[in-house]
Amino acid sequence: MKLLVIGSGGREHALVLKLAQSPHVTQMWCAPGNAGIAQERTEKTKKPVECVNLAADELPKLLAFAQEKKADLTVVCPDNPLALGIVDLFQKHGLRIWGVNQKAARFESSKVFSQKFMEKYGIPTAAAGTFYDVAVAKKFCASLGGKCVVKADGLALGKGVLICANLAEAEKAVDEIMVSKAFGVAGSRVVIQEFLEGIEVSLHALCDGTTAKIFPTSQDHKRAFDGDLGLNTGGMGTYSPTPFLSDAQLAAAAKKILDPFLRGCAAEGIDYRGLLYPGVMLTKDGPKVLEFNARFGDPETQVYLTRLENDLVELLDASVSGTLGKMELKWSPQASVCVVMASGGYPGSYAKGKVITGLDAANAVPDTKVFHAGTARAGDSIVTNGGRVLGVTALGQDLKAAQAAAYAAVEKIHFDGAHFRRDIAAKAFPREPVA
Ligand code: AMP
Ligand code: GLY
Numbered sequence: 001m002k003l004l005v006i007g008s009g010g011r012e013h014a015l016v017l018k019l020a021q022s023p024h025v026t027q028m029w030c031a032p033g034n035a036g037i038a039q040e041r042t043e044k045t046k047k048p049v050e051c052v053n054l055a056a057d058e059l060p061k062l063l064a065f066a067q068e069k070k071a072d073l074t075v076v077c078p079d080n081p082l083a084l085g086i087v088d089l090f091q092k093h094g095l096r097i098w099g100v101n102q103k104a105a106r107f108e109s110s111k112v113f114s115q116k117f118m119e120k121y122g123i124p125t126a127a128a129g130t131f132y133d134v135a136v137a138k139k140f141c142a143s144l145g146g147k148c149v150v151k152a153d154g155l156a157l158g159k160g161v162l163i164c165a166n167l168a169e170a171e172k173a174v175d176e177i178m179v180s181k182a183f184g185v186a187g188s189r190v191v192i193q194e195f196l197e198g199i200e201v202s203l204h205a206l207c208d209g210t211t212a213k214i215f216p217t218s219q220d221h222k223r224a225f226d227g228d229l230g231l232n233t234g235g236m237g238t239y240s241p242t243p244f245l246s247d248a249q250l251a252a253a254a255k256k257i258l259d260p261f262l263r264g265c266a267a268e269g270i271d272y273r274g275l276l277y278p279g280v281m282l283t284k285d286g287p288k289v290l291e292f293n294a295r296f297g298d299p300e301t302q303v304y305l306t307r308l309e310n311d312l313v314e315l316l317d318a319s320v321s322g323t324l325g326k327m328e329l330k331w332s333p334q335a336s337v338c339v340v341m342a343s344g345g346y347p348g349s350y351a352k353g354k355v356i357t358g359l360d361a362a363n364a365v366p367d368t369k370v371f372h373a374g375t376a377r378a379g380d381s382i383v384t385n386g387g388r389v390l391g392v393t394a395l396g397q398d399l400k401a402a403q404a405a406a407y408a409a410v411e412k413i414h415f416d417g418a419h420f421r422r423d424i425a426a427k428a429f430p431r432e433p434v435a
Contacts, residue, residue, distance in 0.1 A: 005019065128192060208325070
């Protein structure tokens with residue numbers, strides 16, 4: 001099979017590596033890819049994965065490329081092309097493509113749509129309202145005692161979610177989103193949720209329209225600095241599994257979320273084939289969905305795919321065909337930890353073009369893989385080319401071992417201004433006693 005993968009981050013590198021290991025794959029392209037993806041080869045034919053200089057949102061050009069190369073399957077990773085309808089476009093031209101269609105992508109591209117869907121079909125979520133009017137929105141914030149989360153409706157590049165501690169902050173957030181339009185047209189409508197206390201986990205389920213297969217749990221670290229301080233980022237590190245849900249509790253949570261989800265999709269005529277990634281808060285009243293994403297998480301994918309034992313091409317193919325019911329997901333009992341190394345200043349402004357050294361030494365740490373995110377090649381060097389630069393990922397017999405290996409590899413890598421959190425996976429361990 002010839003495969004085209006769309007995207008350029010650490011998630012895409014992890015997907016490319018896993019797909020390239022499949023004996024079904026003879027040739028692969030990635031648009032636009034990155035310097036690490038360009039170093040991979042298909043295991044069967046040893047052909048290099050070719051990076052193609054097309055952006056993930058250049059839909060007509062991507063279609064023309066897939067047609068010219070006769071790609072047997074295109075795998076779409078980022079939210080933007082999914083929301084723009086790349087799946088519908090490829091299907092209209094008779095091409096096989098994995099990812100959600102435009103209607104299904106609304107679970108991520110519209111928070112108002114998602115919130116209303118969850119309420120209509122009884123999916124456990126925060127108490128919330130959806131608003132078009134500033135005064136009514138502020139009144140609702142007051143009814144929650146001011147402690148709430150204000151969310152702009154559309155895709156706002158991971159931003160557009162403002163957490164408010166009191167009514168003054170909440171009113172300011174409503175003004176910023178709905179009046180000043182700080183996140184553009186995404187702010188014409190808002191969702192306001194009660195603030196939920198608890199432990200946040202990422203769930204992933206692979207869907208084929210009628211079946212959803214839940215993954216083990218993972219946990220992201222969204223804030224920039226140790227101890228969950230600093231600004232929200234795309235994710236500074238992940239680990240899997242987490243100790244917060246037993247297998248039975250995960251199965252129960254999946255039933256409470258995924259059964260009504262699939263029932264609702266059937267009732268609304270939504271053919272959900274792709275990945276469903278609910279962000280979930282484990283509250284004292286049980287798991288509650290904060291939001292849905294309609295794609296693999298980044299950096300959740302890095303830890304999931306290092307643990308996944310199935311052939312990923314076969315799973316994605318079954319997701320497209322509607323035959324997932326016959327498959328069983330198999331996971332390594334090993335734990336996986338991913339530490340993101342970011343450019344100094346991220347998630348604010350940062351410099352690019354810093355030379356990265358120590359990648360070979362880091363990859364030589366046993367059971368470790370350095371996934372590239374924002375990297376590029378400059379002559380003989382690999383240089384930084386984005387905010388999140390690398391996802392240093394290690395497997396271990398338990399979380400402690402995986403964490404130690406990941407940090408041993410991180411220590412070998414250098415670039416000017418590199419910053420990373422030193423507490424990835426620390427929440428999984430009971431507090432060490434103070435001597
Ligand atoms: P979202 O993009 O909706 O997942 O929101 C981004 C982040 O804001 C989440 O990962 C949570 O950490 C936090 N968040 C969102 N909604 C809530 C809520 N209702 N209560 C507490 N924290 C929230
Ligand atoms: N890990 C956060 C995200 O993928 O949205």
